[in-house]
Amino acid sequence: MRRVPPLNEVYDMTAEPTPAWRMRALSLALLGAFVAIGVQLTSLGREVAVASRMMSAEQQVRHALSRPDIVDRHGRMLASDIRVYWLFADPTQILDADDTVEKLSRVLSAEDVVGLRTKLRGPGRFEWVKRGLTPKQAADVHDLGLPGLQLIEEPQRVYPGGATAVHILGHTNVDNQGLAGIEKYIDANPSLPEPVDGVAERSRVRLSLDLRIQYALHEEVMFAQQRYQAKAAGGIVLDVKTGEVIAMAGLPDYDPNRREESLTEGRHNRFYYDAYEMGSVFKTFAVANALDSGAARMDDKIDVLTPLRMGRFTLYDRHAKKRYFTVEEIFTHSSNTGAARLALATGTERQKSFFAKLGLMQPMSTELGPTARPLFPERWREVNTMTAAYGHGISVPPFAFAVANAALINGGTRVEPTFLPRSGERAPGERVVSPETSAAMRQMFLANVEHGTGEQAKVPGYRVGGKTGTAWKPAKGGYSDEVITSFVAAFPMDDPQYLVLIVIDEPKPEAAGKRNEAGHNAAPTAGAVIKRIAPMLGIAPARTFDESPQASY
């Protein structure tokens, strides 16, 4: 064992006091520490200053995000970034606040300089003057040569189409962060933008949307809103096989370039985020479910003459003819008692599970987030089964309704809606109805436009099918006199590719003596839309005898 030397004894008696190696070790340690500081400084220098650039004690100059472009399925621009300038001031460096404000007011608008004088006299070191100056304004401010003012270049979102696709695109805030719609989705999914190739300078996000279709739909819906003096009007064009949303528009909407408009009540996408009682268009489900379950066959005769009594509730048919209807006639004449009897024959449980299979009992989810939550009675009694057969007592977002109908006519499989493009071949979704039922549904859709309530949706040369719906709007303690009309259409009916849903909220009769039912507003609107978009979608009109070119020689 080594002896611990007494405290007062030097380390090594034979060596020099204050041994040289210790001095060397200590000085090297000190120099090593200096090297460590240098290394830390170097690593700090390699860090890129983005977020922490330009900050004062009170406030940090925020930097706007650069966003990917948004394009439609064919690469047409829907949203992009431009360069604007943000102007801010350091009040401590402002020599003369009055003079500064006076000179700035010559370049900027009057409301831009309201309250600026007080801000520039404040004790802080940072005040915004204006965000979003045009290059011309920025150059003018710069040329004023005022001290204490600073300009930074920032990206700002522009939507060349204005309101056209706003309900899908959403909009951004002043810092270029997505606040709604696809813009919000992009922020939540940073891997979404397509990688930039050598040619394209900016990354971009491609949507399933077709700008031409979107424009046509938006315009037709706008015409409809004006013609029928409706509170709101909207439409959806859906690819029934892939679930891609080709277009979606709803009025009133807003111009995303003026994001403050979005704050006005009722300008949101009500056909996605609100739920409605849809009315008779819901009969598509009652009929399809009855056929698919075997509760009724196409040629069965159903009693539509006797009023249907259920407790205190009695259901009459207004426009029934004085005979029993086949299932197809129930569809084309839109018989409430007939649909209710079909639903009762099918059964309550089966109706509920059918709605669930179609995705109508839960909010539907897409890139725009969840739709409105459907509203239905908690305790589903037979009377609810009856009313649900013709679309009352159950509220769904029209968007979800359109998606559910796609399953009935595309051959019978469920589709998952999306706003992003899908490649052609996909595994078919869950089967909802048999192919035979789907074929029967197509036949009835077509028959309804050929000689039923949807006659005004006819488009010469195109085999269009559809179903009307006129729903009384719920009001306090019952139903109001206002209606919401809709028309769900598909084309071409031999092999439906696209579904068009038109919804008109509180339409007025077009002229005295005319009616405000779906067949008179929603159906012709759907027809007008299909007439415009079918050629763009590459669907050739079928030649029929009465339209064949006449020999003119």
Added chain:
Amino acid sequence: MRLARTDRSVFTEWWFSVDRLLLGAVLLIMLIGALVSLAASPAAAHKIGAEPLYFFKRHVLYMVPAALFLISASMLHPKLVRRMGLVLFLGGIGLMLLAFAQGIEKNGAVRWVIIGGQSIQPSEFAKAGFIILTAWLFGESGKRRDMPTLQIAIAVLGLFALCLVMQPDIGQTALVVLVWGGLFFLAGYSLIWIGLAILAGAGGFVGAYHMLPHVQSRVDRFLYPASGDTHQTETALAAFREGGWFGRGPGEGVVTPGLPDAYTDYIFAVIAEEFGLIFCLFLVCLYAFIVWRGFRAASRSHDPFIRLALSGLMMLFGFQTLINMAVNVDMLPSKGMTLPFLSYGGSSLTAMALTMGLALGLARRRPEAGPVYRSVPRTASGAASSRGIRI
């Protein structure tokens, strides 16, 4: 004026024996200090509502006595340095006690004493004295075994540390203990004792952590930034990033004006923002050069006192610089420590000038006896003979 080696005047003798590179480096740092103060002054003055160049003018004013101290102290003979050290230490302790009597509290600490309308931080001066005194005691321990030199050195450390902890000034205490430990190591004591001393130092730190809430909070905030307000550290780091390699330019800082101690403890961050990281790296090299030059001179001397005192003063200078820089770049928890010659503050500046003056004086080349070893024949039992050669 032309200087010749044949000239035997005090100035000429000084000029030819002083380490002119070391002196030049110190003077350069002092000059940079004035420049930096010119850039940092307006923001700091704005905050207290003074005229923009208030701090710059005061800094330059303090540079006059500082330069005087630097040059005159560097002319002192080692014997006078020793006496000077004793005077500084005893005077410093006395003033620190007077500070307690005056009881002027600033930022929760009693560090300042007012003499003739001038507020002075006596601990800054006492530090240099303490190191010289300790070096003297350790140097003597090798020569005079009849004196309880180590016991005296421990008592001196205890007294000084107690005065500092009472203020409280944990940063300075840590610095002083660190330098004392370094001297203990250099003096050649057994490594076993050095190990014990490190343990004792660590124990003292743990004790401070548990007994002083502000120490605890600072350490916690360093180790776990989420546990509290790290505004100072964050802002300092932002300043380094903002400045980049070349800086935003003098007076153009936008981040550091938000720092409460921008012109004292966080002057390094201000320099980084306004003058850039390359300049910071140059400063690091300059400080490291001074330390290296001092140690070089110390290792060339054969006088234990000069070796220890010079190394001690260099350690004081080096550790203080390193701690300040490390705090600025977020390598250590924040503590109030000035960056020698660059931080604003009269006491800090003049005391540091005095310290470097004394170091320059000790580092002067002078004729001295060759290495003197005590030839102590070992007896069979290993105990040292009492017949040493006394010098």
